[in-house]
Amino acid sequence: xxxxxLKARPGFSIRRIDMAAVAPFIALAIxxxxxxxxxxxxxxxxxxxxxxxxxxFTAIIGVGATFVISxxxxxxxxxxxxxxxxxxxxxxxxxxxxxxxxxxxxxxVAVALILGAVCGLGNGLITTVGRIEPFIATxxxxxxxxxxxxxxxxxxxxxLQNSDIENFYHPVYFGELLGxxxxxxxxxxxxxxxxxxxxxxxxxxxxVAVGSSEDVARYSGIAVGRVRTVTYIIQxxxxxxxxxxxxxxxxxxxATTGLLWELQAITxxxxxxxxxxxxxGRIWGTICGAFILEIVGNIMLxxxxxxxxLIGAVQGAIIIVAMLVQRSxxxxx
Amino acid sequence: xxxxxxAPAPFVLEGRHLSKSFGPVEVLSDVSVALTPGEVHAVVxxxxxxxxxxxxxxxxxxxxxxxxxxxxGKEVSFSGPVDAERHGIVLVHQEILLAPHLTVAQNIFMxxxxxxxxxxxxxxxxxxxxxxxxxLGADIAPTMxxxxxxxxxxxxxxxxxxxxxxxxxxxxxxxxxxxxxxEVEAVLKVIRDIKxxxxxxxYISHRLTEVAAIADRVTVLRxxxxxxxxxAADLAPVDMxxxxxxxxxxxLYPERPPEPTSEPILEVQSxxxxxxxxxxxxxxxxxxxxxxxxxxxAGRTELLEGVVGLRPHRGEIRFKGxxxxxxxxxxxxxxxxxxxxEDRKGKGLLLTRDLPTNLTLSALSHFVRGPxxxxxxxxxxxxxxxxxxxxxxxxxxxxxxxxxxxxxQKLLLAKMMLLDPDVIVIDEPTRGIDIGTKQQIYKFIxxxxxxxxxxxxxxxxxxxxxxxxxRILVMHHGKIVGEVSGExxxxxxxxxxxxxxxxxxxxxxxxxAA
Numbered sequence: 120x121x122x123x124x125l126k127a128r129p130g131f132s133i134r135r136i137d138m139a140a141v142a143p144f145i146a147l148a149i150x151x152x153x154x155x156x157x158x159x160x161x162x163x164x165x166x167x168x169x170x171x172x173x174x175x176f177t178a179i180i181g182v183g184a185t186f187v188i189s190x191x192x193x194x195x196x197x198x199x200x201x202x203x204x205x206x207x208x209x210x211x212x213x214x215x216x217x218x219x220x221x222x223x224x225x226x227x228v229a230v231a232l233i234l235g236a237v238c239g240l241g242n243g244l245i246t247t248v249g250r251i252e253p254f255i256a257t258x259x260x261x262x263x264x265x266x267x268x269x270x271x272x273x274x275x276x277x278x279l280q281n282s283d284i285e286n287f288y289h290p291v292y293f294g295e296l297l298g299x300x301x302x303x304x305x306x307x308x309x310x311x312x313x314x315x316x317x318x319x320x321x322x323x324x325x326x327v328a329v330g331s332s333e334d335v336a337r338y339s340g341i342a343v344g345r346v347r348t349v350t351y352i353i354q355x356x357x358x359x360x361x362x363x364x365x366x367x368x369x370x371x372x373x374a375t376t377g378l379l380w381e382l383q384a385i386t387x388x389x390x391x392x393x394x395x396x397x398x399x400g401r402i403w404g405t406i407c408g409a410f411i412l413e414i415v416g417n418i419m420l421x422x423x424x425x426x427x428x429l430i431g432a433v434q435g436a437i438i439i440v441a442m443l444v445q446r447s448x449x450x451x452x
Numbered sequence: 453x454x455x456x457x458x459a460p461a462p463f464v465l466e467g468r469h470l471s472k473s474f475g476p477v478e479v480l481s482d483v484s485v486a487l488t489p490g491e492v493h494a495v496v497x498x499x500x501x502x503x504x505x506x507x508x509x510x511x512x513x514x515x516x517x518x519x520x521x522x523x524x525g526k527e528v529s530f531s532g533p534v535d536a537e538r539h540g541i542v543l544v545h546q547e548i549l550l551a552p553h554l555t556v557a558q559n560i561f562m563x564x565x566x567x568x569x570x571x572x573x574x575x576x577x578x579x580x581x582x583x584x585x586x587x588l589g590a591d592i593a594p595t596m597x598x599x600x601x602x603x604x605x606x607x608x609x610x611x612x613x614x615x616x617x618x619x620x621x622x623x624x625x626x627x628x629x630x631x632x633x634x635e636v637e638a639v640l641k642v643i644r645d646i647k648x649x650x651x652x653x654x655y656i657s658h659r660l661t662e663v664a665a666i667a668d669r670v671t672v673l674r675x676x677x678x679x680x681x682x683x684a685a686d687l688a689p690v691d692m693x694x695x696x697x698x699x700x701x702x703x704l705y706p707e708r709p710p711e712p713t714s715e716p717i718l719e720v721q722s723x724x725x726x727x728x729x730x731x732x733x734x735x736x737x738x739x740x741x742x743x744x745x746x747x748x749x750a751g752r753t754e755l756l757e758g759v760v761g762l763r764p765h766r767g768e769i770r771f772k773g774x775x776x777x778x779x780x781x782x783x784x785x786x787x788x789x790x791x792x793x794e795d796r797k798g799k800g801l802l803l804t805r806d807l808p809t810n811l812t813l814s815a816l817s818h819f820v821r822g823p824x825x826x827x828x829x830x831x832x833x834x835x836x837x838x839x840x841x842x843x844x845x846x847x848x849x850x851x852x853x854x855x856x857x858x859x860x861q862k863l864l865l866a867k868m869m870l871l872d873p874d875v876i877v878i879d880e881p882t883r884g885i886d887i888g889t890k891q892q893i894y895k896f897i898x899x900x901x902x903x904x905x906x907x908x909x910x911x912x913x914x915x916x917x918x919x920x921x922x923r924i925l926v927m928h929h930g931k932i933v934g935e936v937s938g939e940x941x942x943x944x945x946x947x948x949x950x951x952x953x954x955x956x957x958x959x960x961x962x963x964x965a966a
Binding site for chain 1: 803
């Protein structure tokens with residue numbers, strides 16, 4: 120390392136890149152230590168497992184957002200999409216078109232995943248074929264999907280009515296496998312698959328290439344539009360997976376389901392070290408970012424000196440601080 | 453080196469025994485240079501010879517590690533480029549540093565806007581900008597947005613911006629790197645004009661014939677060291693090249709591969725690239741090196757980008773005798789046609805990525821085991837490419853953006869060769885590349901042709917086309933207007949076509965004035 124450091128020239132330095140990657144993990148470690156001082160209950164296995172479980176939605180959606188953002192895109196519609204997909208999944212489960220509750224549940228799972236993917240495909244096509252800025256395109260679908268959810272629920276709530284299905288489904292959020300809460304397993308599997316695709320496959324390499332330079336990617340013969348569209352489909356699938364956890368948790372969806380989740384997901388991605396301008400994707404950083412957000416909230420809840428009503432303000436501040444830290448790591452030469 | 457006395461110096465600006473180190477690396481070592489008013493002093497050297505470091509020190513962008521800057525016989529120290537400008541030293545950058553969405557006048561006055569009361573005085577700025585641009589012999593409206601200008605026009609605006617500051621010393625960093633011979637002449641005229649006004653000019657260029665045409669004195673640098681300072685009249689370009697490289701380079705161009713005889717592999721019939729080129733027809737045979745000459749904006753790049761599917765185009769293309777349609781560049785790549793962009797940094801390589809990632813990007817499907825990228829195979833390919841194309845990387849884990857221009861070009865060539873193409877289109881193969889590497893690139897091109905590849909070279913350097921091609925097509929205003937080959941491949945013949953037959957007489961006059 121010392122040898123590489125010596126040779127490193129200003130502008131680019133190997134050490135800097137490593138710093139940007141490990142910074143979120145250092146922040147997480149500092150938070151864990153800080154938590155101990157705030158409240159002795161913080162470091163209990165129970166509390167930490169709880170925090171990790173609650174981070175599941177942000178983490179899983181964040182994995183998808185990592186793909187979209189590292190390819191140079193953005194998806195603001197994930198929160199509305201969660202509400203929309205959850206509503207339709209519950210309505211499907213309530214429809215009773217399949218008698219056997221377990222078969223019905225599996226069909227419902229398929230519906231949620233397919234719906235998520237289709238919504239993602241829609242976002243992808245609007246931005247690539249329609250050539251509309253991702254910010255605007257997904258701002259539009261965010262409104263459309265939220266509005267559709269409000270309409271479907273007629274302003275109220277859509278509740279799962281079949282108690283057999285509910286009994287089968289309940290453990291998916293509240294249950295454990297080998298002593299590990301199932302949502303944590305969901306996070307792990309989504310992240311491992313995501314990391315595998317992003318880091319090890321040609322598709323993942325293409326995602327990063329498109330995010331680094333669309334021109335270079337195009338001149339290199341990469342199907343830029345297809346690569347981008349698929350990132351939105353992956354994002355939609357991740358929303359579908361999050362819905363699979365959301366429905367058994369509350370057995371209901373309404374117009375405020377997933378409100379501001381897009382902000383949470385983007386914050387997790389950026390805090391995790393993924394560059395918002397594209398070209399760098401860090402799946403494990405995103406998971407770390409989701410945990411950071413949840414732990415900050417948890418510490419505030421456990422502490423006596425900061426009102427928990429300030430959680431939103433603090434999380435908002437985190438994204439700014441994270442950007443400032445990223446920037447200073449960039450500038451250091 | 454002349455000895456330095458305490459008497460009033462004839463020099464306006466001197467660098468005395470300048471050295472500069474970045475960390476443990478010394479990039480400039482004990483170099484002295486002295487500029488006389490009314491004289492053009494050229495600094496030549498290969499990439500990495502220390503030319504730009506020397507220039508940046510003299511213009512206040514860098515502080516020397518050792519040595520002194522002497523202005524009018526007094527030692528000075530610049531706190532930065534603005535301080536140097538205040539002392540009358542201006543620098544014309546090689547890269548275009550203009551705000552594309554602002555007008556010509558707004559760019560020229562950026563940071564030193566004229567005001568009337570609290571509002572900017574656009575009328576006065578436009579008037580002065582128009583004067584400044586006209587003084588350079590250019591006809592550009594001051595209210596024109598920079599993004600609508602050609603590269604050459606932008607370069608002239610940039611020169612106008614630099615020269616707008618009162619100055620006694622003007623430093624030009626390869627101002628002609630992206631210009632065609634015709635446009636180069638305009639820039640050289642500007643330099644002669646300011647020289648006649650008593651300005652001391654420091655001129656940095658790769659183009660040695662240009663240096664010979666403009667310079668009064670020439671300083672040669674090599675590996676950060678001062679090699680020689682001579683009167684330009686005593687130093688022919690070939691001697692400059694020898695001093696720069698440290699060995700004989702009279703044989704810059706390799707032996708031309710044998711004349712191709714087989715049937716054409718790529719035939720283009722009446723192809724239009726809307727807005728850029730129309731009615732273009734040409735064919736290239738395996739083993740042939742076909743050149744495309746023309747002025748900037750003649751549509752050479754756009755025509756070939758159209759042919760390979762990077763731009764919308766109409767017309768008939770036949771590949772190996774069969775009609776083909778290239779909707780995207782992927783289609784032509786699958787058939788075995790590759791295009792190497794002139795914009796290596798913007799369109800060729802991912803500058804913030806490492807070498808194997810760049811090398812295998814186009815051919816990634818050859819580097820998988822199951823669904824997974826085979827990193828070992830990528831590393832092996834890099835080792836092979838480094839050997840075959842002599843890519844000189846200080847470390848294997850460096851980023852593509854850290855390579856020198858020449859090595860970036862070699863990496864780009866290696867990247868495209870992984871696709872095992874039959875037709876290779878290279879746009880400006882040696883732009884911004886030092887002479888030693890140029891020689892290597894020419895050798896690679898000749899070898900590829902000898903192996904039966906069809907090669908199309910687009911270049912603004914006529915000498916290089918004449919040196920390596922079997923045949924040269926000349927474009928003017930989006931049309932192929934002429935073809936030269938054999939004995940007829942001369943600069944004057946190409947210029948006649950490139951400038952349009954009607955303006956051929958003008959071109960001859962201008963060339964004669966050089």
